[in-house]
Every structure is written in structure tokens, then in C-alpha cells.
Amino acid sequence: MAIRLGNNCQNCENLKADKVCKVHGVEVSGNYTCDQFEMKAALKDDRNCTTCLRYEREDCANPQHAAPGMMCASWAPNRVSA
Template sequence: MAIRLANNCSNCENLLDGNLCTKHKVIVNAHYTCNNFEMKSLDERNCVTCSRYEESDCANPTKAAPGMLCASWAPQTQANA
């Protein structure tokens, strides 16, 4: 079975904290996608850059590893608005 990152809003570089799409100025969720989807750099979004990595609130503690990504990813630092 091949495992790939989904073409959805949670992997789109237009998504800000709070699920705001900067392209369309609307609130979205992880299941949405559109024709303006732009994949975030894999170097930016993975377990190592997640604030939950190796913490008690990690959704997948036995699978979390550098280079992996799940739907519960959370940034280590908040973006400045």
C-alpha cells in the first residue's frame, strides 16, 4: 500500500492557524481542497516540527517519527498575523 500526503487544506500552504484559507478568506477544514491547492514544503510539516511530538497529547506516539505527518499536526510556534 502506498502512503502519500493528501491533497487537502491541512497540507496547503494557504492555510493559517485557525483553519483560515488566505487565498479565499474562508474557514475550511482538513477534508476540503480546491484548484488553488499549494502543497506545503515537507520540510516544514512533519512530526519534528509538531508541538505534540514526543508529548503526552501526540495522536500516534508509537508511529511519530521525523518525516511523518498526521492530521493532528500542530505548529511549534504560532504564525504572526
């Protein structure tokens, strides 16, 4: 089974930071989609130690090796946005 991005509000360029649709003027979530859906032009894929929630914290899986640009299997996003 393939993994795909959903045609939902979280992947739509009309979603504002406050989770309000620019087209319809209502608060929405990832459970919604509409006929005016427009896929975001680019999705951010910046996964490395500096974007990890655990970077320079006690719960870092690899504190001796963690450095900007590196990646590990325990990466967790430090900020999530739509």
C-alpha cells in the first residue's frame, strides 16, 4: 500500500496559521477538504538534530553525536505547523 499526502485542509495553501480557511473564512482541521483545495507548493522536509525536539536535552538518544545536519531514528519535530 502506498503512502500519500491527503487532499485535506492541512496540506492546502489556503489554510492560515490560526487554522482558518482563507477561502471560506471558517476554522477547519485535517478532517476537512473542499473543491477549492490547492496543494501547498512545497512541504518542508528539514529533519536533522537542530529541528529535533530532543536536541541538547536529556532525552536525546545520541547526545555524544548530535550535531547540526545529522539525523537519527529518534528524531521528533520541534515544531509542527500546517
